[in-house]
Amino acid sequence: MARPVTNAAFEGLLRAAGYGNAHAAFARQLNHAGREQGTWRYDAASVYWWLRGRRPGEHAQAAMTETLARKLGRSVATTELGFGAVDSIGMCVYPASVDRAIYTSEQIWTMLGKHLNQHASGVFDSGKALEAALGWRYDLPDKAVSRSGRQQITSTDVQSLYALADHFTDLDRRHGSGSPRTRAVMADFLVRQVSPMLHGAYTDAVGRDLMRAAATLSGQLAFMSYDAGEHLMAQHHVTLGLRLAKAAGDRLYGAHLLANLATQAVFLGHARESARLAEAAIDGAGRAPAAVLARLHATAATAYGQSGERRACELSLTKAERTLDRTGTDPGPRWVGYFSPAHLAGAALRCLGDLRLYAQALRHAPDALNLGSRNTRTRALHTALVAMTHARAGDTDSACKWSQQLTQHTSGIESERVQQRIRALTRTLSAQRPSPQVNEVLHALAALPTVT
Template sequence: MARPVTNSAFEGLLSAAGYGNAHATFARQLNHAGRNEGAWRYDAASVYWWLRGRRPGEHVQAAMAETLARKLGRPVAVTELGFGATESIGECTYPTSIDGAINKAEQIWTRLAKHLNQQASGTFDSGKALEAALGWRYDLSDGSTSRTGRQQVTSTDVQSLYALADHFTDLDRRHGSGSPHTRAVMADFLVHQVAPMLRGTYTDAVGRGLMLAAAILSGQLAFMSYDAGEHAVAQHHVTLGLRLAKAADDRLYGAHLLANLATQAVFLGKAREAARLVEAAIDGAGRAPAAVLARLHATAATAYGQSGERRACQLALTTAERALDRAGDDPGPRWVGYFSPAHLAGAALRCLGDLHLHTEALRHVPGALTVGSQNLRTRALHTALIAKTHARAGDADTACNWSWKLAQQAGGIQSARLHQRVRELTAALRPHQASPQVNEVLLTLAAMPAVTLGRKHG
């Protein structure tokens, strides 16, 4: 039995525009209106759920208004669509105190748990990101973290949080974050388990461990939100994680989070801001273990490569390679153990490709393929990058071979970052589409499951 329509305003607009019995036509025209946003694949089922209360993102609503306005012959405001205003998660500010960080944690975790299927309003704010970097780097250290509350928290409780963080990290690497299910479970856990612990009773030593565990969980949720394309939510969680890492007096994890923020800025094309963020991370990390330094300088290389700073990029790559060579004797904290020669090779492929040094970039292909079997998303990301680099270098046949491998690897991975890589690969192959082989690959990429490509259904 069909569910009743709950959005009568949207239904009325569809009927007035002649789409009352032509939802598939509206969806096709909507996909065309949003073509600059990527490969949208909305269909009649999407319209069904929108009529019954599901809320699309603001960029989708803008394209809806444009499509309806064209048919109605008049302007259509987004507010006429009947989806209501998006609940804001507040301004992305770096908390000035530990109590402020705990309050902020409860606020954004609760909001995320309740409204995970809705996009948060707002976008990545470069100014707020740089403010957070300055606060983390230069604010005075906190005093004692000890508290008195309802729940006694012990070091054993804190260790269980680290184990759960490892579990969520493994799920993310295997399946990606496009599906909200894992993030929903994680947000619910943070609200009902971690937040009460932060307001509990603990000594200063336990408190610092608890702050670090909460920072790691918040940082993981930030990365998952970034991978799902929820950039405002991701930035909020990184900013919170930075403040919790400051309370824990753990400058290395704070530097790692700041580098994650720089990585997000690179993804969004904000290379100059990314460079400043990762430079602050390197400065704040100080005499860090070799593995941490390798990760930070690899991130710097991607920022410099995107901004066209060839000398700085190559210097950062060399520094990262030398640091990673020393990492066997100086491995660093457990959370940096993921960063492998394959991750560095992937960073080199990307930044050297951005500098149009395709031959030099392709020398890193063997290294990029040594990624661990559990890192399915990274393997697919690297495969897409290899295919794109070959295409940009003019070798369409080899690019096609790698594209076939990508199509086989990508099944079941839900990631907006992988979606973006596929878009970049498609753009790199289009100049060669006169070739029947390339044309077949383009059709295959276009037909990849929409869920794999990170399409938002709400």
């Protein structure tokens, strides 16, 4: 039995324009109107779902108003279509089904395009983050993700998405994501190319790989948004990525995304919620490769360090160190290859410093700075952390020395996280006894370019 129409406004416009029983013809007109948008493949089924509550992207709505206006002989406003506003969608809500995840993905990616030059309203919602973790961990697996559509999707099509994700990951690590330019390109690609692919035709095997690739792109966009200080938007993207990873049946990548959410929660001071997210990731990952477990335990350590739970922090660090030692025989998926001894040392430096165990923390400083040439942002973050730990320990001379080095490592990096570390270092140094050396360093830090 067909589902009842829920968008009466849209149905009325279709009937008035002569498309009441010609949904396929209306879809063809949309494809023609959107020929400059890329490979649109809307059909009668698309119209069916729009009539029953699914919300098309703003680019498709613009084509609808153009097509209907031409037939009706008058202008048509998007508000007449009956789809509501993008901003009204609860996009931190973990989608209950694959169809809902596909539908929501287009809305989130479209919303990103709207807000690239302004901060999205709202704040990180730790409650919604925990709900997403529960949904990812305990919801039943999807039995099938195959679809019937006009555009046939192949394994070769999906592989091109992974290559693009690698490209954006490299740009992010080298230059940061404070500038909206890179995210604008990525958002445009997701809306114009990836969303139509998700609505296309594919087998279950290809569909799961496509979901994994879309989760990878959404996860990368989430991390870039987090690095840029767009925390609500980052949570939107990582929640979607979790659901797509669930559809793909990839529990390891889902655990990785959940750990990213925990990292964001630590950054924002939600230590206890972060610990719960990290533990859920560890539990959900199961018998994971050593590199994946090392990263997850390191994330848990930073959460416990911030919440002042010394025993749990040190236990997590020990687990991370032991598992990382086994990565030579158990390297894990290629996406976790970034996590090196330097990244673990940076986590140890952070969490032990939070526990005010400064001498122990600083033992990890040399390893934390033993980074590859591509990790320019991480080098800046770790250098600032070393300087701040020296300052908190009362060693002003060493703090100033490392602060001077920091000024040399921030060139070309646009990252709100780096800016936050610089601000924290400035506050810590400002509290020290005034001296010409401290004043010189403070002046140098104040002169560093900020993210706009």
